[in-house]
Each structure stands twice: as structure tokens, then as C-alpha cells.
Amino acid sequence: MSVPFSERISVEQVEESNELAPKFDVNGLIPVVTTDHETGELLMHGYMNETAFLKSIETAEAHYYSRSRQAIWHKGATSGLVQNIVEMRIDDDQDAVWLRVKVAGNGASCHVGYRSCFYRSVPTGSVEGKLELQFEENDKVFDPVEVYGDAPNPTKL
Secondary structure, three states: OOOOOOOOOOHHHHHHOOOOOOOOOOOOOEEEEEEEOOOOOEEEEEEEOHHHHHHHHHHOEOEEEEOOOOEEEEOOOOOOOOEEEEEEEEOOOOOOEEEEEEEOOOOOOOOOOOOOOOOEEOOOOOOOOOOOOEEOOOOOOOOHHHHHOOOOOOOOO
């Protein structure tokens, strides 16, 4: 299969042309931020390798590369919470991707059960004592045990 990406030849080509010439890091990955297409809410951050990037383009559904599982991950394949891509953008130097998505089902994107993977905030202004996270989402959208059953948790210590 020939890859539909252009070779990166010049800064002008990368920044100012209409050629898709993504830059994957030394591990073959490109970072992806994913937001809700209507509200702009940040849902998650992940990575794509070349295969996940191409699958996302081809299917208009988000595919990521799971670093913990070392495998392509079709978001929602297990949970049904598929991320349908409304718009895919790439940044100025083509080394980061932004997906604007509509999430199927109840609209959640976090395997923990919250709508967004960014459900806690970090306090700022001081680093005295032990820092405690503040929950910004208090109610889970779904019960992860009901959705995923005994599937292994992707979070690694």
C-alpha cells in the first residue's frame, strides 16, 4: 500500500502548502487532542502511528495507537462510544493532530466512566504541602464494569 503522505522537503512546503506531510516522532507516533465538535470540550489526548492515522482518515472514526497495549485501538470498539470525526486538523509544522468528534452513545470518552478524560484539575498558585486534585466532573456517565466487564484496565502503574 502506498502511503498518501508527501515527503517533508522544506519548511515552506510543510507550513504553507496543501501537502499532507506529517512528522511522527522517534517512536513513530504523533500526538492527538480530541474535542467535542459542538462544545469544544477537551475529551482526551492520545497518539496515532501511521496506521492509526490512515485508518482514522479512511473510516472517519478515531483510531489511536495505545502505548500501554502496544496496539491500534479503535476508540469505542468495545464500549460502543465510537468517536465519529467531524473534522481533522493538523498543526502548522504537521507534528500534532486535532480531532473534533461526535461521540456515539452517551457521549463519554473516558474509560473511567467520565465524559472527558480531563475530569480533575490541578491547583495552581503554590507547591506547599501535598497537592490534591479537584474533581471537575462528579458524576460518571457510565459504569466501566458494566461496559468493559473484566477487560484489563489500560492504565499502567
